[in-house]
Amino acid sequence: MQSWRASLLRFDPDGQALFDEDGLLVVGPNAEGRQVVLAAGAHAALAAQYADVPCTHLPGRILAPGFVDLHIHYPQTDVIGSPAEGLLPWLEHYTFPHEAQFADEAHAASVARFFCDELLRNGVTTSLTFSTSHVPSVNALFAEAQRRHMRLITGKVLQDRHSPDGVRDDTEQSLIDTEALIQQWHGVDRLGYAITPRFAPSCTEAQLRGAGELAAQYPDVWVQSHVAENLDEVAWARALFPDSRSYLAIYADHGLMRPRAVYAHCIHFDDDDRRLMRDTRTAAAVSPTSNLFLGSGFFDFAAADRVGFLPPGRPKAETAPSGGSGPREAGERGGMLYGLASDVGGGTSFSPFVTMRAAYFTGRAATTGFAAKPGISLAPEKLWWLHTAGAARALDLEGVIGNLQPGCEADFVVLNPAATPLLARRTSQADSLAELLFALIVLGDDRVVEQTVISQAQ
Numbered sequence: 537m538q539s540w541r542a543s544l545l546r547f548d549p550d551g552q553a554l555f556d557e558d559g560l561l562v563v564g565p566n567a568e569g570r571q572v573v574l575a576a577g578a579h580a581a582l583a584a585q586y587a588d589v590p591c592t593h594l595p596g597r598i599l600a601p602g603f604v605d606l607h608i609h610y611p612q613t614d615v616i617g618s619p620a621e622g623l624l625p626w627l628e629h630y631t632f633p634h635e636a637q638f639a640d641e642a643h644a645a646s647v648a649r650f651f652c653d654e655l656l657r658n659g660v661t662t663s664l665t666f667s668t669s670h671v672p673s674v675n676a677l678f679a680e681a682q683r684r685h686m687r688l689i690t691g692k693v694l695q696d697r698h699s700p701d702g703v704r705d706d707t708e709q710s711l712i713d714t715e716a717l718i719q720q721w722h723g724v725d726r727l728g729y730a731i732t733p734r735f736a737p738s739c740t741e742a743q744l745r746g747a748g749e750l751a752a753q754y755p756d757v758w759v760q761s762h763v764a765e766n767l768d769e770v771a772w773a774r775a776l777f778p779d780s781r782s783y784l785a786i787y788a789d790h791g792l793m794r795p796r797a798v799y800a801h802c803i804h805f806d807d808d809d810r811r812l813m814r815d816t817r818t819a820a821a822v823s824p825t826s827n828l829f830l831g832s833g834f835f836d837f838a839a840a841d842r843v844g845f846l847p848p849g850r851p852k853a854e855t856a857p858s859g860g861s862g863p864r865e866a867g868e869r870g871g872m873l874y875g876l877a878s879d880v881g882g883g884t885s886f887s888p889f890v891t892m893r894a895a896y897f898t899g900r901a902a903t904t905g906f907a908a909k910p911g912i913s914l915a916p917e918k919l920w921w922l923h924t925a926g927a928a929r930a931l932d933l934e935g936v937i938g939n940l941q942p943g944c945e946a947d948f949v950v951l952n953p954a955a956t957p958l959l960a961r962r963t964s965q966a967d968s969l970a971e972l973l974f975a976l977i978v979l980g981d982d983r984v985v986e987q988t989v990i991s992q993a994q
């Protein structure tokens with residue numbers, strides 16, 4: 537057993553933030569020998585019971601759950617900041633040529649090493665990650681994450697059409713490879729497999745159908761893809777699948793919407809799409825830096841919460857928009873699940889602080905004219921929850937990662953709220969938890985993350 541004494545941030549089951557100014561985090565092995573949280577709370581309340589446990593005292597620091605990134609592409613580490621008119625030219629000119637290099641396992645392994653370093657340097661302890669269409673790219677990332685004992689989810693990208701030579705795969709072989717990779721890696725140590733159709737326009741009907749069959753056959757495997765990111769992409773998907781009610785419905789029609797399915801972006805939705813997300817317990821990976829960078833549009837937090845909120849006893853009723861005040865409204869009581877994601881390399885930063893900041897800005901942005909909607913001010917506790925415990929809930933891993941409640945795997949970060957002169961000045965004047973978290977969200981980056989601790993197995 538081991539303990540840490542510092543300020544301590546965690547979340548209750550309603551998503552409300554709990555903060556102990558002088559907290560104690562006690563970590564020790566569970567029945568399987570994995571390091572988990574044994575106790576968390578006020579130092580004064582716990583110190584006597586754990587007096588014999590070695591304690592690391594970190595005055596002025598904050599212990600917080602490791603961040604969970606709901607959508608990121610490790611092969612796009614070197615694509616960050618590539619300029620393009622929008623999503624489709626960006627894929628064609630930068631992304632596909634870069635990804636073609638991942639047929640080479642040595643190249644994949646070297647990028648996987650850098651990628652995991654960068655996740656941990658930024659305090660990200662779990663990510664739902666795209667590899668490429670090449671089997672060696674998947675093996676390289678799983679091997680690297682396994683070496684570091686990380687809980688990480690990835691899968692081979694499926695793209696058997698509208699993709700250039702070098703990344704396009706073969707329908708039948710892609711499904712054989714997917715099943716073999718599931719059997720090789722899913723559930724090994726802390727690794728999880730995600731069935732990964734790139735997006736509907738890059739997959740034939742047969743490939744999507746095969747992916748859906750695997751999703752039914754392996755219900756505890758994840759599913760990840762993209763949807764409704766960009767208006768040109770939406771029009772293309774609708775033209776390719778005219779029988780589906782909407783772009784999102786293409787995935788439902790192929791058995792690809794269910795718990796543990798996570799779709800990046802979910803911008804150009806109507807309320808029927810949001811209800812479909814809610815009713816199938818499918819989650820959205822909100823990717824604000826990517827949406828800003830590629831000019832895709834903004835996720836509508838208020839609409840997601842409006843459709844998401846199911847008052848007790850009125851299962852089909854809907855309420856007015858919440859204004860995004862607290863986590864309570866999001867992804868609960870059967871509501872629409874969503875959490876935050878970097879979407880590197882469309883996204884511009886590995887840092888959860890940058891992503892939370894961009895989520896705040898995009899929530900703020902009002903639109904005028906036909907699609908008029910008021911901007912909302914997302915609460916800092918909610919932004920933080922959406923990148924930790926809320927993201928874990930979206931992955932169906934609530935109580936496993938993303939929190940520091942007893943039983944959770946001991947993945948956590950040590951944050952320095954005085955990491956820069958301006959942060960030190962601003963956070964020292966914070967009069968509430970909301971002010972402290974908001975100062976970190978607005979001013980923070982990798983310099984705030986002093987240490988990232990990954991749960992070890994014995």
Ligand code: GUN
Nearest residue numbers: 631734735762826879882
């Ligand atoms: N849609 C299909 N592929 C991609 C990708 O790699 N990045 C983003 N942002 N959108 C996509």
Ligand code: ZN
Nearest residue numbers: 607762800879
């Ligand atoms: Zn993406």
